[in-house]
Amino acid sequence: MTSTNDTTLQAAGCVLWRRSPMDGELEICLVHRPKYDDWSHPKGKLKRGEDALAGAHREVLEETGYTATAGAVLPTVRYLANGRPKQVRYWAAEAGEGGFTPNDEVDRILWLPPTAARNRLTQPRDRTLVDALLTSLHLA
Numbered sequence: 001m002t003s004t005n006d007t008t009l010q011a012a013g014c015v016l017w018r019r020s021p022m023d024g025e026l027e028i029c030l031v032h033r034p035k036y037d038d039w040s041h042p043k044g045k046l047k048r049g050e051d052a053l054a055g056a057h058r059e060v061l062e063e064t065g066y067t068a069t070a071g072a073v074l075p076t077v078r079y080l081a082n083g084r085p086k087q088v089r090y091w092a093a094e095a096g097e098g099g100f101t102p103n104d105e106v107d108r109i110l111w112l113p114p115t116a117a118r119n120r121l122t123q124p125r126d127r128t129l130v131d132a133l134l135t136s137l138h139l140a
Helices: 052-064 114-120 124-136
Strands: 009-019 026-033 038-040 043-045 066-081 084-098 108-112
Touching: 009 052, 009 066, 009 124, 026 052, 026 114, 026 124, 043 052, 052 066, 052 084, 066 124, 084 124, 108 114, 114 124
Parallel strands: 009 084
Antiparallel strands: 009 026, 009 043, 026 038, 026 108, 066 084
């Protein structure tokens, strides 16, 4: 019998946030992936033996160009991807230094207020992470 770890795709990501340089209000970073034409939080599959938090930091940097300081653990999201179970562990993460450069995987990012971010996200399962972020920052 196969254990779930052998068959479940393991991934990690962050709900990346910052204070707006314009007005100091909270903004959430969303990434646009042209392959799927969707808007989501930065995330990706873990490399073999990679720690989930290390993978989340790597994916944020690869997809957004920003470093991140992880905060609260957010809910783990589970769903089927191409018929295979996938588990994505998430953290709240404050954006640090960096800047976005378009690439093959992510061609655009947006920094949006929480309500606009929730509305722009393609998958409903990603919207609950916005609420979890606000709760973790004591803004909900």
